[in-house]
Amino acid sequence: MSYKFYQVDAFTDKVFSGNPACVVPLKEWFSDEILLKIAKENAVAETAFVIDKGDYFHLRWFTPDLEIDLCGHATLATSFVLKSILKHPSNEIHFKTLSGELVVKTHNDFYYLDFPARPASPSELPKEIKLGLNIQPEEIYKARDYLLVYNNQEEVENIKINEEKFNQINLGYGGVICTSKGNSSDFVSRFFTPQATILEDPVTGSAHCTLIPFWSSRLLKKELIALQISERGGKLYCKENSNRVIIGGQAKLFSFGEFNI
Secondary structure, three states: OEEEEEEEEEOOOOOOOOEEEEEEEEOOOOOHHHHHHHHHHHOOOEEEEEEEOOOOEEEEEEOOOOEEOOOHHHHHHHHHHHHHHOOOOOOEEEEEEOOEEEEEEEEOOEEEEEEEOOOOEEOOOOHHHHHHEOOOOOEEEEOOOEEEEOOOHHHHHOOOEOHHHHOOOOOOOOOEEEEEEOOOOOEEEEEEOOOOOOOEEOOOOOOHHHHHHHHHHHHOOOEEEEEEOOOOOEEEEEEEEOOEEEEEEOEEEEEEEEEEO
16 A cells, blocks of 8 residues: 655755654554654654544654654644645644643744643763763753753854764663753754664754753743754744743655555
């Protein structure tokens, strides 16, 4: 049988930037083994599989390595496909996921993800991560991900990872966020995942579940502009909302087609 797929660049207004995700609408679930094989074949940071259940959509996310519990850019990409291509009639899209019920609201070309906040607490840095970094952070926190705070944007830009040492630790769903105040934005970040096929994620919506409450508290601002300063780069419009965060961005379709199983 043939199945449609869409490759979308998320958190950007132009192709070849932001974070690419593949979106695969299904009628029923394949086995987890087949879903993972499709994600490996797609070879992007995340593949989103979505099934229309009528009042909501069942959404799952797979990296080339495993199913994950929350993914921002693939949720944005899925919302873009549902609204802009498949013409979902409502400006509010409801998903059921491993992280509970999620809502995405659309306005013009923007998509606003309503995600759970994940505030970080002070922590110690595992030696594997410390030895894998060429520049050490000033502060260390942890939620799902480690949050490493640096003095300025230039330090974050200049971080290099020693993969041999870095990959000696497995953080499961989690990764390592490196962040600082931004030169032309409220804050910047980069995101790295030990033992992952793709070491540096270009734009990481889920990391902002931790970044937004952290920088909102530090900068005393409810609304913030964030840049993820990977090679591809991405822009996120952020809002702190008590125990939730709003993560906004745009998306562009790069390609679409069919695959056969």
